[in-house]
Amino acid sequence: MRFADVVGNEHVKEVLRRAADRDRVPHAWMFTGPDGVGKRTMALAFLSYLVCRDRRDGDSCGVCRSCNQMTAGAFADLQVLSPEKGYIKLEPLKESMPRLFYPALTGPWKCLLIDDAHTLTNEAANAALKTLEEPPSMVMFVLVTPSPDLLPRTVLSRCFEVPFGPLANDEVVAFLESRGRTGSDAWSAASLSRGSPGRALQFLDSPVLAQRTEFLTSFLDLAESDADPRLKFADGVGSSKDETADLMLLVESIARDVLRASAGLSDDMLSNRDLAYAIRAFADRVGPDRAVDMATAWLDWDATRRFVPNVRTAMDRLLQALPNPPPTVRG
Ligand SMILES: [Zn+2]
Structure with missing residues (x-):
């Protein structure tokens, strides 16, 4: 997943690129904004950029071993947590956290992506907080959520927040076209989606x-x-x-x-x-x-x-x- 594959929110790409290029990257990020605007996709593009062995022109190369593993969803040092039956409970956190302390297999970063982070139960959020407060070196957290206000303040304050905005109508249409969805239905879905390519896709189906x-x-x-x-x-x-x-x-x-x-x-x-x-x-x-x-x-x-x-x-x-x-x- 490359930045070039993410439609819109160019300002976010710029922030992430600069942080990674300076090698003084905050170790915990919170991507916030409406559903379906590409927060999770951007998180994967960011993590790919971090671990790519041959960054070029402000993007990951897309062909090195790390990039290939990322694209295949098989990067050994990336863990992804997402809600099951509406919640992210303590158990998966208890499994994931210790792994962040093992040496990296591919590296250089070990990454934890928490999707829909607002669904963390209190116990799970507290378990995450312990590691957020004293993270091992070269560990990167990315929390993704449309509702940061539902997360404990203690967790929010540990993360560097990046707000995502809705996309312009043309950008949503371009995204749909890139998925082979064209015509008047695509146009209607884009204009009804409030700038959310994800929602536009849902609408089409x-x-x-x-x-x-x-x-x-x-x-x-x-x-x-x-x-x-x-x-x-x-x-x-x-x-x-x-x-x-x-x-x-x-x-x-x-x-x-x-x-x-x-x-x-x-x-x-x-x-x-x-x-x-x-x-x-x-x-x-x-x-x-x-x-x-x-x-x-x-x-x-x-x-x-x-x-x-x-x-x-x-x-x-x-x-x-x-x-x-x-x-x-x-x-
Ligand atoms: Zn690469």
Whole structure:
């Protein structure tokens, strides 16, 4: 894995390169930022750079023995921990930590990559902390997490944090193209992914993408509907199982688009630009204040979803921001 294989976050590559080139590398790093933006891939590129025997042009060579082992996931001095059933428990930590004290087999670094580090249990985090506080020489920790606030402060303070940002839309599209995913679906997935290539890939394989136009059109029709279809829509989203997260991304994209349309932004700025006409009609119907209410209802829920994962509640809040149904004409 080379830096050249990682799309976006060029500022991060620069920080990592410089640290490694100066040979005074902090021994513990924390890569933070949204899911799917390439934190783990960057960690592997960084570790490859550290152990490469023939660095060139600010990147690992990709062909030496160490690089080959890294690419094959078989570098003897790299251990990777990731959650099992939602947690990284004490047991794997107890196995990994002593190995960091053995001499390196290939070297020069011994590396421990902890993916989704926020899932460390307290006992596991404490076990890691002991070694973080007094690390053996030539040991490199990289902790990767979208939620550093869930880790003990004592662990955070031992790590050098590098924040990752979302990618530009073009970068996500370029990433999808590099995986052979092209066409209008790829474009839609990229624009719905909020700058996350990983999420865009997931989206491409989700049945939700195929239902996007139908789903969003039904949502946009709700501006003119009475209470029944609105309840039915909220029920439908609330009861869907596997695809809920993808559906919520669609809902979010449309809430943002309505806000953008009511603020007078051009069609190019919409995530669902193929539905621009209907989005503008919706924005005109609800007006700018309600467009802000809708986006705020979404953002409020999004900020607390870790604690209030109830999707139905989110939909209710969003739909409450819609104007009152037109009066029923009785004949
Ligand atoms: Zn190499």
